[in-house]
Amino acid sequence: MTSCSHDWERQDRPLAVAFTIDSWQGATDAIVRCAGCGAYALLRLLHWSGRNLSTRIFAVSGLNNPAVTVFLRNMKSDYCDLERHRAEVEALTSTAGPVSRVVVTRMPEMHVTASLEPSGIGAFSIASWRSRPPREDDPLWQGVLAANP
Numbered sequence: 001m002t003s004c005s006h007d008w009e010r011q012d013r014p015l016a017v018a019f020t021i022d023s024w025q026g027a028t029d030a031i032v033r034c035a036g037c038g039a040y041a042l043l044r045l046l047h048w049s050g051r052n053l054s055t056r057i058f059a060v061s062g063l064n065n066p067a068v069t070v071f072l073r074n075m076k077s078d079y080c081d082l083e084r085h086r087a088e089v090e091a092l093t094s095t096a097g098p099v100s101r102v103v104v105t106r107m108p109e110m111h112v113t114a115s116l117e118p119s120g121i122g123a124f125s126i127a128s129w130r131s132r133p134p135r136e137d138d139p140l141w142q143g144v145l146a147a148n149p
């Protein structure tokens with residue numbers, strides 16, 4: 001166990017992206033690494049808003065470090081095989097833990113402006129954002145942003 005307070009559990013830290021899984025004007029799904037202890041986490045886009053969609057809310061789930069190390073090595077050697085790439089991403093993301101935090105970030109540095117307990121937010125889906133494009137006027141996330149300016 002580590003006593004590290006990870007970058008995604010604090011405010012005013014940028015998140016360091018180790019691998020971008022998907023993006024739209026910046027990362028939408030990514031693997032980030034804590035600068036303090038080296039732990040990896042999976043970020044999945046929940047909501048975006050504002051100019052250039054620069055305010056983004058992500059679900060954070062813990063990842064198993066050895067699995068990420070293998071994944072990153074495989075991504076380097078198999079980068080041209082798209083089918084393999086997709087299978088590797090699915091295999092890794094299926095090992096992610098439950099959502100442990102919800103972070104409000106500002107792009108492009110992915111600067112954490114708020115880190116929240118998911119239980120305090122209400123029901124939300126972590127299905128791929130491409131299957132449920134975020135709506136700027138979503139009342140759930142508008143409320144979160146109003147409470148965490």
Ligand SMILES: [Zn+2]
Pocket residue numbers: 004005006007034035036037038039
């Ligand atoms: Zn840490």
